[in-house]
Amino acid sequence: MTEPGPIAGARRLLREQRFGTLATLTPDGAPFASLVGCATDSRGAPILLLSDLAVHTRNVKVDGRVSLLLDGSCDSASRLMGERLSVSGRLAPCSADEVRRRYLARHPDAAMLLDMADFRFYRLSVEHAHQVAGFGKIDQFAPDDLLVPTALADELDALAPSAIDHMHADHADAVCLMAGGDSDAVIVGIDADGMNLIQGHHPVRIMFAARLSSIEGLRESITEVVRQIRRNSG
Amino acid sequence: MTEPGPIAGARRLLREQRFGTLATLTPDGAPFASLVGCATDSRGAPILLLSDLAVHTRNVKVDGRVSLLLDGSCDSASRLMGERLSVSGRLAPCSADEVRRRYLARHPDAAMLLDMADFRFYRLSVEHAHQVAGFGKIDQFAPDDLLVPTALADELDALAPSAIDHMHADHADAVCLMAGGDSDAVIVGIDADGMNLIQGHHPVRIMFAARLSSIEGLRESITEVVRQIRRNSG
Numbered sequence: 001m002t003e004p005g006p007i008a009g010a011r012r013l014l015r016e017q018r019f020g021t022l023a024t025l026t027p028d029g030a031p032f033a034s035l036v037g038c039a040t041d042s043r044g045a046p047i048l049l050l051s052d053l054a055v056h057t058r059n060v061k062v063d064g065r066v067s068l069l070l071d072g073s074c075d076s077a078s079r080l081m082g083e084r085l086s087v088s089g090r091l092a093p094c095s096a097d098e099v100r101r102r103y104l105a106r107h108p109d110a111a112m113l114l115d116m117a118d119f120r121f122y123r124l125s126v127e128h129a130h131q132v133a134g135f136g137k138i139d140q141f142a143p144d145d146l147l148v149p150t151a152l153a154d155e156l157d158a159l160a161p162s163a164i165d166h167m168h169a170d171h172a173d174a175v176c177l178m179a180g181g182d183s184d185a186v187i188v189g190i191d192a193d194g195m196n197l198i199q200g201h202h203p204v205r206i207m208f209a210a211r212l213s214s215i216e217g218l219r220e221s222i223t224e225v226v227r228q229i230r231r232n233s234g
Numbered sequence: 235m236t237e238p239g240p241i242a243g244a245r246r247l248l249r250e251q252r253f254g255t256l257a258t259l260t261p262d263g264a265p266f267a268s269l270v271g272c273a274t275d276s277r278g279a280p281i282l283l284l285s286d287l288a289v290h291t292r293n294v295k296v297d298g299r300v301s302l303l304l305d306g307s308c309d310s311a312s313r314l315m316g317e318r319l320s321v322s323g324r325l326a327p328c329s330a331d332e333v334r335r336r337y338l339a340r341h342p343d344a345a346m347l348l349d350m351a352d353f354r355f356y357r358l359s360v361e362h363a364h365q366v367a368g369f370g371k372i373d374q375f376a377p378d379d380l381l382v383p384t385a386l387a388d389e390l391d392a393l394a395p396s397a398i399d400h401m402h403a404d405h406a407d408a409v410c411l412m413a414g415g416d417s418d419a420v421i422v423g424i425d426a427d428g429m430n431l432i433q434g435h436h437p438v439r440i441m442f443a444a445r446l447s448s449i450e451g452l453r454e455s456i457t458e459v460v461r462q463i464r465r466n467s468g
Contacts, residue, residue, distance in 0.1 A: 024257075055320075069255050088264065
């Protein structure tokens with residue numbers, strides 16, 4: 001029951017990759033490539049935590065246009081055959097609590113950076129995405145293909161705390177199973193594409209078989225994840 | 235006897251990384267990030283094999299300014315603590331036999347691409363390099379820091395074929411040792427920073443303890459590599 005097609009691969013890269021290469025513009029308009037940590041907001045837009053002292057941040061303050069490469073082929077023997085996604089748009093500072101919470105869910109170690117005066121969150125306002133999923137397998141996506149509709153993302157954000165409490169209180173065995181058998185693991189976020197867990201100090205991403213089209217699908221999507229894990233390990 | 239300091243790390247990234255993220259400029263001057271295969275010419279300048287059909291190639295044909303991120307932290311648990319190098323400059327087509335030979339030494343599988351009409355070699359004329367080697371460990375390098383002087387590179391290119399023949403004829407045991415015990419491995423290139431070997435279909439990079447300052451140092455550098463491997467395995 002895995003969602004077929006290239007858009008599912010693109011959404012997976014967005015949600016699963018914790019690092020990417022950011023292309024920014026130097027003050028004289030030349031490109032500059034650098035490594036950044038990343039996460040996603042509830043809609044799926046990339047969020048970054050950048051230091052004011054870094055070259056890419058100084059670049060972004062002059063011209064916000066960026067492109068972020070998310071590459072899932074890092075450990076592949078044949079990297080150019082692997083899936084990767086170039087997400088292009090504009091980067092702008094953002095300070096919502098949700099962004100902070102979702103970034104820390106994917107980068108627990110970044111908590112110490114938040115106490116430093118020079119680190120700030122930025123959100124990539126996606127304008128276009130370009131995916132290469134192997135030799136000649138090329139797709140273009142518009143923001144509406146890639147991102148969760150705002151209304152659904154907001155509904156899920158409102159529902160998530162009680163859904164997470166319910167999972168911990170009444171389905172601790174399922175949470176443990178999703179974290180590979182670790183009974184100390186906790187769910188720290190739910191979005192339309194899946195769940196963020198923290199296992200010890202390590203982030204774990206669980207993807208739903210397909211993106212939710214409404215909050216009514218949440219229970220069934222979580223149940224299906226657990227069923228699938230039981231099937232694979234049984 | 236490892237060469238100390240950040241410049242050694244930068245030269246190592248240049249020579250060892252077989253893939254990088256290329257930042258190019260779209261026709262409207264926005265940045266675009268994409269994955270590319272890479273190798274180095276004998277001086278150490280990055281060489282790429284790009285398809286005319288790819289977005290990055292179309293970008294480069296309009297504006298040759300690029301930045302290439304070489305990231306050695308791909309398999310590190312804490313990627314932002316790892317070493318990476320942003321090499322910026324201009325990309326231009328090149329067709330020297332040496333470039334073809336050196337690219338194939340690092341990407342044996344790319345031989346099939348050379349028969350396709352749309353693949354061409356490009357060389358990055360390095361103008362500037364920016365290295366981050368962990369939290370706050372930042373260095374800038376000029377081309378002369380990073381690259382081998384042209385005269386020395388040319389001398390080594392002229393010497394390499396006979397040096398390689400000599401290694402295969404009289405030091406087959408050492409070549410085997412450098413390839414982890416594979417007696418079918420061959421040396422396919424020598425430069426001032428080390429050697430390129432092919433083991434089966436897999437590229438192997440052997441770095442010298444330090445960059446050669448003259449061709450007279452070649453024998454001692456190779457001997458030291460072999461001595462070091464014997465020491466580590468003995």
